[in-house]
Amino acid sequence: MQYRRLGNTDITVSAVCFGCWGIIGGFNWGPQDEKDSLEALHVAFDAGITFYDTAEGYGSGQSEQLLARGLSSQRDSIIIATKVSPNHFREPDLRAACERSLRALNTDRIDLYQLHWPNHDIPISETLNVLDKLKAEGKVRAYGVSNFGEQDLSDVLAAGSPIASNQLAYNLLFRAIEDVILPLCHRHGVSVLTYSSLMQGLLSGRYTSPDEVQEDRMRTRHYSATRPYARHGEAGQERETFEAVARIRDIARQSGQSMADVALAWLIGQPGITTVIAGARNAQQAHGIAHAADVTLSAEVVEQLNQATDALKQQLGPNPDMWQHVSRMR
Numbered sequence: 001m002q003y004r005r006l007g008n009t010d011i012t013v014s015a016v017c018f019g020c021w022g023i024i025g026g027f028n029w030g031p032q033d034e035k036d037s038l039e040a041l042h043v044a045f046d047a048g049i050t051f052y053d054t055a056e057g058y059g060s061g062q063s064e065q066l067l068a069r070g071l072s073s074q075r076d077s078i079i080i081a082t083k084v085s086p087n088h089f090r091e092p093d094l095r096a097a098c099e100r101s102l103r104a105l106n107t108d109r110i111d112l113y114q115l116h117w118p119n120h121d122i123p124i125s126e127t128l129n130v131l132d133k134l135k136a137e138g139k140v141r142a143y144g145v146s147n148f149g150e151q152d153l154s155d156v157l158a159a160g161s162p163i164a165s166n167q168l169a170y171n172l173l174f175r176a177i178e179d180v181i182l183p184l185c186h187r188h189g190v191s192v193l194t195y196s197s198l199m200q201g202l203l204s205g206r207y208t209s210p211d212e213v214q215e216d217r218m219r220t221r222h223y224s225a226t227r228p229y230a231r232h233g234e235a236g237q238e239r240e241t242f243e244a245v246a247r248i249r250d251i252a253r254q255s256g257q258s259m260a261d262v263a264l265a266w267l268i269g270q271p272g273i274t275t276v277i278a279g280a281r282n283a284q285q286a287h288g289i290a291h292a293a294d295v296t297l298s299a300e301v302v303e304q305l306n307q308a309t310d311a312l313k314q315q316l317g318p319n320p321d322m323w324q325h326v327s328r329m330r
């Protein structure tokens with residue numbers, strides 16, 4: 001495992017972070033055996049993953065509770081990141097949400113508290129002010145944002161707030177942040193934490209066509225708006241997405257590595273990326289995501305992967321919101 005510093009904090013995190021959304025199962029994930037989830041958490045910890053990402057929004061606290069059940073005895077050896085939902089950005093709501101998360105997580109401090117999505121109806125200065133107070137009170141060690149675009153991030157930076165990180169959708173099949181947001185974060189020492197690092201399993205190598213993907217996962221702008229759960233209204237890029245998947249599979253095969261290893265190692269090696277967040281739902285997947293941190297890709301393979309996905313990057317365009325046509329990120 002590799003370990004890296006989180007933004008301008010004194011916190012060290014593993015280069016692979018365990019994403020705790022999928023371990024509760026349900027919408028987007030399907031049935032999930034709790035025993036598998038707990039095993040995944042234990043295997044991840046034993047394999048050197050010290051960083052765990054969850055949110056109050058994942059099953060209304062269920063994911064936070066499950067993480068606490070799995071790793072409470074390791075509390076002092078792990079870094080817990082959770083997120084507050086945008087409807088809780090006013091002081092009383094934010095304080096209440098923080099207390100709820102502390103209880104659900106069975107802890108006295110949140111290592112990284114993140115604003116899940118921007119809320120353009122509440123002045124960001126008000127929310128940052130509360131975060132500063134929570135930090136001063138010791139309830140939060142560091143805070144960060146998630147899904148903040150160029151303007152929103154610039155507003156936070158202009159306020160002089162010490163944000164540690166920005167959590168963003170980024171993977172081989174979704175590279176929209178590369179040209180503007182990623183360099184901006186890098187210049188200001190803001191760690192980028194990537195989510196959907198395996199494109200919700202598309203980069204596992206298991207899928208060869210959209211029809212094999214479960215319907216509630218076909219919500220991103222890769223898929224056609226005719227898919228029942230898509231809300232973006234775009235034509236989608238299904239053909240190009242699955243052609244890119246096929247090209248990545250070939251590159252992985254030729255380099256003798258699994259597709260998930262190649263996809264995660266490519267991401268870990270991108271300039272400006274501190275940590276890749278990947279969701280594992282059983283022991284085998286947890287072992288797999290941890291292993292990816294020890295995989296080295298040659299410069300030639302990295303270039304092949306860039307080329308294999310360039311056309312898809314162009315077709316999806318610069319909108320960094322992976323889910324909506326009218327970007328909620330500005």
Ligand SMILES: NC(=O)c1ccc[n+]([C@@H]2O[C@H](COP(=O)([O-])OP(=O)(O)OC[C@H]3O[C@@H](n4cnc5c(N)ncnc54)[C@H](OP(=O)(O)O)[C@@H]3O)[C@@H](O)[C@H]2O)c1
Pocket residue numbers: 018019020021022029053054116146147167168194195196197198199200201202203204205260277278279280281284285286287288289
């Ligand atoms: N900030 C935000 O707005 C936001 C949004 C989404 C996610 N996130 C965070 O990011 C985390 C991860 O992103 P994600 O949930 O979108 O999923 P992801 O990490 O892109 O994909 C997870 C899926 O990949 C497959 N997988 C995992 N390990 C594997 C391995 N070693 N080999 C092959 N396949 C493997 C599994 O698919 P199967 O389920 O098919 O087995 C797993 O459920 C979430 O848990 C959450 O913490 C944040």
